[in-house]
Amino acid sequence: MTTAKAPAHSARTDVEQLPWPGLDVAGLRILVAGFGISGYAVADQTMQRGAHVLVVDGSDTPEIRERTQILEVLGVEVRLGPEHTRSLPADREVDLVVTSPGWRPSQPLLAAAAAAGIPVWSEIELARRMQAADGPAWLAVTGTNGKTTTVTMLESILQHAGLRAVACGNVGLPVIEAALDPEGFEVLAIELSSFQLHWTEHLDCEAAAVLNVSADHLDWHGGAEAYARAKGRIFDGVRAACIYNVADETTLRLVEDADVVEGARAVGISLSSPDLSEVGVVEGMLVDRAFLTERRTAAAELATLGDLAHLGPQGAGPHILLDALAAAALARAHGVPAHAVRDGLRAYHVGSHRAxxxxxxxxxxxxxxxxxxxxxxxxxxxxxxxxxxxxxxxxxxxxxxxxxxxxxxxxxxxxxxxxxxxxxxxxxxxxxxxxxxxxxxxxxxxxxxxxxxxxxxxxxxxxxxxxxxxxxxxxxxxxxxxxxxxxxxxxxxxxxxxxxxxxxxxx
CATH class of the missing domain: 3.90.190.20 (Mur ligase, C-terminal domain)
Structure with missing residues (x-):
């Protein structure tokens, strides 16, 4: 009687110690957990750069099958069915797990990876590490509500400033595709959910905003405090400005608790007359008292309420105004001139199903x-x-x-x-x-x-x-x-x- 031998495995690579930005994934054994839009993008981008990729997903739908056929031709292995998501694969070593944002930390495969000391990253974390040092600037937005409107407003403003910019993340392109785009974007306007942020350690944005924090996804995160902490991760490593909502004390607390680069500023957004280092509204105008040299004695007009009147049946509502203020503040943190803020907001139209x-x-x-x-x-x-x-x-x-x-x-x-x-x-x-x-x-x-x-x-x-x-x-x-x-x-x-x-x- 002979006993089958376990497959031989080479030593696991400590991916946490690999140098980045410009992380080289060649030769890494990557398990992609979840084959949605971001999972497909991770598999595609890492396979192209020499990684050995295995994708697992509990579902087996026609859409997933179509993606599977495309990637298997290129050498990516895909395993579909719930049996493949209950544990780490027994027949191969894994250096890194890149998870779908919807997978909870308690999910069996992810829990097994954590117990084995295998890093579990989001697509966002991998994109940040793989992006070159001279890659696009990151301007990021999170919040319980208003993220997509703010990010797409920001995209419009940046493009009207003549910048090659794109909305990505939880809207539009996956971040890894935008960050590694061969033609090279100058700025990424990134929408991030609390799920994505939970699995992300290094964002290092030029500027970031938390629009609001109210009860949502508490079962996934385990409570309101954990949910807020996940949102607050967006501020870690910010270099220029952390944008918070003056009317939402939680957003200010997240700024105060953030580990930012020295010199980064807290900038409030408000529907009333702005104080110093705020962007607000005065006599029908959106004005900036944060991103101009003479902000102690003057304010810069960015747009008027008339420029936003097309964004609601009775003019732009308060929530749309706050989204516009956040987009303007992020753009100003990147050095965008006031006229581009006005032009971008004038040209902006809400997306489907959003007011x-x-x-x-x-x-x-x-x-x-x-x-x-x-x-x-x-x-x-x-x-x-x-x-x-x-x-x-x-x-x-x-x-x-x-x-x-x-x-x-x-x-x-x-x-x-x-x-x-x-x-x-x-x-x-x-x-x-x-x-x-x-x-x-x-x-x-x-x-x-x-x-x-x-x-x-x-x-x-x-x-x-x-x-x-x-x-x-x-x-x-x-x-x-x-x-x-x-x-x-x-x-x-x-x-x-x-x-x-x-x-x-x-x-």
């Missing part, structure tokens, strides 16, 4: 903010209009709605409720807005697109019946979509389709 005006009918604006999937985001969206018929509901994941309803009850002229379970909304409305008429849409059967389309059609027609001239019908659900829709985007798309079918609607 997007779909149509008007009898002077009623219909706005899709389906991306407002938590109470804080919905509150910001609701405060952007004076009179609102609110389409809300979905899976609240246990979020407290009382503060939201109490803060906007004077703006509500009607509420239309979606969702399998409307009780969290009906109870909060009964307590804080008992006079506001509420229409509950029968959940019905939403297993197919026809059923989901019918549901939204009923909701839009109910909202139209509650609205009068000058009102805004706003889809800002304050809840996830998974109880009735495929995702938040489908929820918004069906809303837009139902609105455009209203008689007399003009887009």
């Amino acid at each position: 997007q005006q779909i149509a008007t009918l009898d002077d009623i604006a219909f706005v899709d903010d389906t991306k407002a999937t938590n109470p804080a985001a919905a509150a910001a969206s609701l405060r952007a209009a004076e009179r609102v018929v609110w389409i809300a509901g979905g899976d609240t994941k246990g979020a407290d709605l009382d503060a939201l309803v109490a803060s906007v009850q004077d703006r509500l002229v009607g509420v239309v409720l979606l969702g399998v379970d409307a009780a969290p909304f009906t109870s909060a409305l009964a307590r804080h807005a008992p006079e506001v008429p509420v229409r509950r849409i029968d959940p019905g059967d939403t297993d197919d697109v026809a059923g989901r389309s019918r549901l939204m059609e009923d909701a839009v027609q109910a909202a139209r019946s509650l609205a009068s001239a000058g009102d805004v019908v706003l889809l800002a659900p304050a809840a996830a979509s998974i109880d009735q829709f495929r995702d938040y985007a489908e929820r918004g798309d069906l809303f837009a389709a139902a609105v455009t079918r209203l008689p007399g609607a003009s887009t």
